[in-house]
Amino acid sequence: MDKKEVIARLTSTWADTPTGKICLRLAEGLLRLNPEEAQMLTYESMLAIVDQDRVTPELEAALTALTTSEAAILKAGGIFIDEDDTSSELSDEEFADVVARNVLVHPITGEFVDNPRDHVLPFFSLVKLAESAH
Amino acid sequence: MSFSVYRISDLVVEDGTPLACQIRYRTATTHAERADALRDLVDYCCGELEQYRHLKQKDSEDALTVQIVSILKGQGVDAEHDPQHGGHCDILVKAAHGFIWIAEAKLHSSYTWLDDGFKQLTTRYSTGVPGQDQGEVLIYCKAANSKEKLDKWREELVSRNTEVVVFDDPRGNPLVFHSTHKHENSGLDYGVRHKIVSLYFDPKK
Amino acid sequence: MEVWLDQSLLSSLRERMPWLLANRVLKAVGLSTSQGWDRTSEALASVDHAYAERELRRFLEEHILCGEKMTKFYAVGNEGRAALAEAISKAPLGQGPFASSYPLLLDEQALGEAGLDPELVQIVRNAEGVGAVFASCVNLTTRETISTAQLDEHSALRTQFDEIVGLRYRPVQLFAVVWVHSRHNVVEVRTDFPRGMTQELAHQLQSQYRKAVNMLIGQDILVRPVDLYPLVWSMYSDASEGKVVQLTFNTSTGSVKDERMRRTRLCLREELYHVGGVNALSQDIQPFHVSIQWHLSADGLLLAPELTLAGTSRGAHKVGGGSGEPVISAALIKDCLGTEDYEYVSERVLEHLRRLTPAEPAAATAVG
Numbered sequence: 001m002d003k004k005e006v007i008a009r010l011t012s013t014w015a016d017t018p019t020g021k022i023c024l025r026l027a028e029g030l031l032r033l034n035p036e037e038a039q040m041l042t043y044e045s046m047l048a049i050v051d052q053d054r055v056t057p058e059l060e061a062a063l064t065a066l067t068t069s070e071a072a073i074l075k076a077g078g079i080f081i082d083e084d085d086t087s088s089e090l091s092d093e094e095f096a097d098v099v100a101r102n103v104l105v106h107p108i109t110g111e112f113v114d115n116p117r118d119h120v121l122p123f124f125s126l127v128k129l130a131e132s133a134h
Numbered sequence: 135m136s137f138s139v140y141r142i143s144d145l146v147v148e149d150g151t152p153l154a155c156q157i158r159y160r161t162a163t164t165h166a167e168r169a170d171a172l173r174d175l176v177d178y179c180c181g182e183l184e185q186y187r188h189l190k191q192k193d194s195e196d197a198l199t200v201q202i203v204s205i206l207k208g209q210g211v212d213a214e215h216d217p218q219h220g221g222h223c224d225i226l227v228k229a230a231h232g233f234i235w236i237a238e239a240k241l242h243s244s245y246t247w248l249d250d251g252f253k254q255l256t257t258r259y260s261t262g263v264p265g266q267d268q269g270e271v272l273i274y275c276k277a278a279n280s281k282e283k284l285d286k287w288r289e290e291l292v293s294r295n296t297e298v299v300v301f302d303d304p305r306g307n308p309l310v311f312h313s314t315h316k317h318e319n320s321g322l323d324y325g326v327r328h329k330i331v332s333l334y335f336d337p338k339k
Numbered sequence: 340m341e342v343w344l345d346q347s348l349l350s351s352l353r354e355r356m357p358w359l360l361a362n363r364v365l366k367a368v369g370l371s372t373s374q375g376w377d378r379t380s381e382a383l384a385s386v387d388h389a390y391a392e393r394e395l396r397r398f399l400e401e402h403i404l405c406g407e408k409m410t411k412f413y414a415v416g417n418e419g420r421a422a423l424a425e426a427i428s429k430a431p432l433g434q435g436p437f438a439s440s441y442p443l444l445l446d447e448q449a450l451g452e453a454g455l456d457p458e459l460v461q462i463v464r465n466a467e468g469v470g471a472v473f474a475s476c477v478n479l480t481t482r483e484t485i486s487t488a489q490l491d492e493h494s495a496l497r498t499q500f501d502e503i504v505g506l507r508y509r510p511v512q513l514f515a516v517v518w519v520h521s522r523h524n525v526v527e528v529r530t531d532f533p534r535g536m537t538q539e540l541a542h543q544l545q546s547q548y549r550k551a552v553n554m555l556i557g558q559d560i561l562v563r564p565v566d567l568y569p570l571v572w573s574m575y576s577d578a579s580e581g582k583v584v585q586l587t588f589n590t591s592t593g594s595v596k597d598e599r600m601r602r603t604r605l606c607l608r609e610e611l612y613h614v615g616g617v618n619a620l621s622q623d624i625q626p627f628h629v630s631i632q633w634h635l636s637a638d639g640l641l642l643a644p645e646l647t648l649a650g651t652s653r654g655a656h657k658v659g660g661g662s663g664e665p666v667i668s669a670a671l672i673k674d675c676l677g678t679e680d681y682e683y684v685s686e687r688v689l690e691h692l693r694r695l696t697p698a699e700p701a702a703a704t705a706v707g
Contacts, residue, residue, distance in 0.1 A: 019208055036611045039602055043140035055145065057208075060153060064210025067160045068168075071212075072230040076161050078142070079601050083484075089603045092163045098142060099161045103374065108534060110358030110376035117142040125602075 001071060002129055003031050009071035023062040025050050030066070030073060030126060038126035041074075046124070067124065074124040080104065081119055090120065152178045156209050165233050169268040172211065172227060172235055173327060176270065179205040180331045183274075187333040191276065195241040198274050198331075199224050202239070223259040224272075236260050237270035242283055242330070245290040248273060252291065255326065262317025262324045273330045280332040281308055287328065303327075348395050349380050351444040354512070355402055355533075360676055367640055368394040400442045401677025403472065403514045404463065408681070409532040409541045409669045411549075411564035412525050412688065419560045420526060424519045426556050427471045433458035437474035437512070450476050450510040457515065457551070467682065470518040473548065479511045481535050515548050523689055526561060528552070532671060538649075545669065565692060566665030571629045571648050573691045575608070580687065582606040584645065585630035586613075587652070591622035595652050604634065627654050633687075637679045644680040646688070647671040 001009065010027055014020025029049035030038065043055055050059065066074045078095040081087045088107050090098065097103045104116035113119060148154060155174040162168035179202040183190055190198065199215055203225055206213040213227045225237040236259050238251035248271070255269050256262075275283050288300055288311050295315070303310040310329045317324035352361050353376050365372045365379065368391040373379045415423070432438050436445055436453045441460040445453055457475035464470075485503045490496055496503065513531040520526065530544045549561045574580050586607050587597045596616075600607050607613050617624055627650035635642040650667045670688055675681040 013212055013214070014207060017204075017207060019210060023210075034611065036609075039605060043145075055140070057153070060145075060156060061208055061210035064156050064160045065212065066210075068210070068229045069212035070228050070230065087599075087601050089601065092161070096158070096161045096163050096167065100158045100167075105358060105375040107359045108357040110353065110361065110379075112375055112377075115143070120142045122140065122142055122145075 006031070006071045006073055006129070009069070010065065013069065013071075014065065018058045019061040019065065022050055022056075022058045023065050026059075026062050027066060027071075027073060031129075033126060035126050035128065040079075041124045041126070042121065063124070073127055073129065075127050076122065076124055078120040078122050080107070080113070080116065081121060082106065082113075087121075095120070152209060156211075159209075159211065165231075165265040165268075168229060168233055169235055173270070175206060175209055175211060176202070176237070176272075176329070178209075180272070180329065184332055188335045188337075190333055191335055195239060195274060198241075198333075199239040199272075202272075220259045221254065223255070225270075226259075232263075232265045234261070234266040235268055235270070237272050239272040239274065242273050242275040242277060242280075245287060245294075248287055249290065249294050252295070252326070256315070256324060257318060260317065260319075260324065262320035262322055264322070267317070267320070267322055267324050269324070269326050271326055271328045273328070274333055275330050276333045276335075278334045278336070280330045280334065284309060284311070284328070284330040287330075291328070345392060345443075346380065346384065347443050347446075348392065348399065349383065350446070351399055351442070352395065352402075353380075354444050355399070355406060355531075357407075357674065360406075360674065363640060364395070364398050364676065367638075368398075396442065398677065400461075402675075403442055404470065404516055405529075405672075405675045405677050405681030407531060407533055408516075408529040408672050408675075409545065410527050410529045410672055410685070411545055411669045412527055412567070412692070413549075413561045413564055414524055415519075415526045415560055416524055420519050420524070423517075423526065423552065423556055423560060424469045424521075427462060427469055427517070427519065428464075430459055430462070430471060430555065432462070433460060441472075441474065444512045445476075447510060450512055457547070460514075463516075466521070467678075468519050468521045470516050473515045473517075473551075474512060475515070475544075476510050476512055477536075477540065477544070478508050479533075479535050479540075481507045481509065483507055513544070515544065517548060517552055525565075525689065526552075527685070528561070528564075532673075542669070564665055564668045566667060567648050567670055567688070567692075568627075568650055568666035569695050570688065570691045571626050571650060571667070573695060574631055574646075574648070574687070575626050575629050577691075578608055580691075581631040581633040581646075583608050583629060584632045585628070585647075586626050587628035588624040588626035589652055589654065590616075590624055591620060596624075597628075625654060627652060632674075633680075633683065635680060635683060640676065642676055642680040642683075644675045644684050645673050646684050647673070 006027060010023050014023055026046060026049055046059065046063065047053065052059065066072060067076050078090045078098060079087050080090055094104060098116050098120050102115065102117050104113045106113050152175065155171050155178065159168060159171035159175060162171055182205060183198060183201060203213045203215040211227055212229060213225060215225060216222050217226050219226050223236050224239040227235040236255060238255040240248050240251040252271055255271065260266060260269055273287065277283060291313060292298055292300055298313045298315040300311055300313045303312060310327060313326045313328065314323050358376065362372050370383060370388065370391050373382045435458050436449060437458040438460045453476055455476050457473040459471055460474045461472040463472060483505050485505050487497045487500055487503065516529040518527040518529060528545055528548050530541060530548065532541050552561050553559050575583060575586060582604065583606050585599045589595050598607055598613055600610065630645055630647040632643055632645040648667050648670060672681060672684050
């Protein structure tokens with residue numbers, strides 16, 4: 001999908017719902033970014049784009065829409081930061097395990113990390129769209 | 135530590151909440167994981183209907199389905215009611231990488247009506263190809279004793295569709311069972327969850 | 340004949356290899372891994388897998404030669420290398436517990452009894468050269484935070500402190516390799532550099548082996564390691580050289596920057612923020628610390644070795660002139676599975692040294 005198709009799809013699916021409004025504002029803001037500067041967008045980045053000071057259910061729903069729908073423009077990921085401040089990017093499966101079951105094996109020691117959700121920074125990256133997008 | 139305020143634990147992702155299901159849906163790495171998270175979201179939606187069942191007594195089959203779709207959309211799920219997809223299916227959910235999940239929603243009346251729904255789902259709307267190999271039959275039950283109705287439907291399903299194999303819900307929910315059979319189109323296994331939504335309301339006081 | 344998987348083989352791998360690498364190795368030899376070491380070891384406790392046993396032993400030996408190393412490169416001419424190679428070939432292997440258990444590591448109790456002195460445990464010969472492998476024991480200190488909630492409820496410490504830090508002294512078996520290259524005028528001294536070891540201790544070990552080599556051959560053949568400081572710029576500025584994952588540098592605007600890529604497979608050289616900063620200045624940045632990662636594959640295995648050249652912000656020039664000592668005397672080469680990826684990194688280092696060394700007619704001591 002290109003940028004126009006993404007906006008059209010989001011509009012037709014979510015129309016004037018609270019989720020739809022924030023979804024479109026977020027999508028338009030994200031699609032204006034240079035993809036190179038959208039490789040690690042945190043919740044704080046998203047809040048700045050939609051001009052909110054806290055994460056709301058509508059913002060979460062918008063992030064779900066933008067990562068899972070046919071008009072997905074984001075990919076979700078996580079960075080594990082250990083006690084020594086060493087960071088490592090989690091694989092998709094590792095991130096899903098942290099989210100679903102709060103389980104993570106330390107990439108170096110091979111031991112279970114205690115309460116890994118406390119040590120994983122969630123982020124999003126912009127996926128590459130079709131040529132006419134930018 | 136050098137990361138921003140929003141760690142996963144800062145998002146208060148309490149297991150079992152719709153947000154937790156939503157984030158599992160978002161981070162699923164396989165179609166099966168996505169379908170599993172979606173079913174949990176559907177459970178949440180049906181729970182909302184059940185909680186307010188006293189207000190749903192006059193709602194039609196379509197009206198109830200529209201409410202489920204609306205709640206799913208509010209969770210960021212790309213869901214539609216009555217779209218054209220090989221015919222007019224009740225709930226269509228689409229996601230990236232070709233994921234499609236379809237539900238047929240029926241108000242409990244006759245078992246022929248429920249069987250029509252099952253056959254529409256499995257022979258008309260679904261393709262049964264990878265990523266499109268999971269579906270749902272949702273039964274809105276305004277009569278008493280929904281468990282009995284579901285158990286009866288389970289017997290009827292098997293007697294009317296001899297190729298179908300049924301089994302209990304792996305999570306132990308007595309108001310749910312599952313079926314599987316070879317999809318006529320793809321020749322691959324097609325899984326259906328059968329869920330009854332208990333909407334009976336007849337207060338004695 | 341059934342061959343049960345040797346648990347001491349697994350525990351040796353566990354002691355040496357980061358889990359990410361070990362997981363790949365276990366899968367590559369056909370073993371199914373569970374989550375983490377404990378569950379994997381339990382699951383493999385009664386596995387009959389003769390092929391896996393042989394292959395794991397091979398991986399362990401390769402990791403001993405090449406995994407998690409601090410390496411110093413010494414320029415040594417043909418004569419010196421030939422003499423050293425011969426001396427190594429004739430050196431008798433040790434008779435102690437390190438040698439008899441090689442390549443397996445001794446357990447903590449056996450380490451306590453083994454003593455700390457290095458022992459020659461293996462001599463390796465291949466087309467690339469000949470190497471002497473030594474084993475020794477050091478005590479490493481690790482710091483662990485102890486929550487006061489873990490203390491006895493009547494302990495006075497609970498009211499006095501919020502957090503207590505404990506020091507754990509652990510004997511650790513280390514390996515060192517003195518490698519005499521056949522194709523390059525170089526001798527490498529590679530010492531294990533595991534997580535938790537200080538640079539100071541690592542350099543002490545390096546010095547110990549340098550002296551041991553000189554004693555073995557009866558002359559000071561290893562004097563001063565090649566200065567790797569010029570490679571920081573050389574490798575950073577070569578866009579074809581892997582991915583820069585960390586760079587620390589001085590700027591002419593009076594700051595010191597430490598930049599690290601958090602996402603895998605992205606390169607700092609191309610990162611928008613880094614490029615923007617560099618292009619905003621008319622003066623070049625002065626990097627003194629670089630980490631570069633390469634992505635390779637061999638026999639279906641993904642390899643991602645990483646090289647670090649770690650200098651200090653003082654750079655190469657000091658008040659009072661240079662002492663002649665190298666600014667960066669050692670390369671830290673980590674995340675190698677074995678010779679394939681280690682030698683790739685080592686070759687890249689030597690290639691850049693060659694580019695930087697002016698050609699001489701009789702290059703007896705030149706690197707190359």
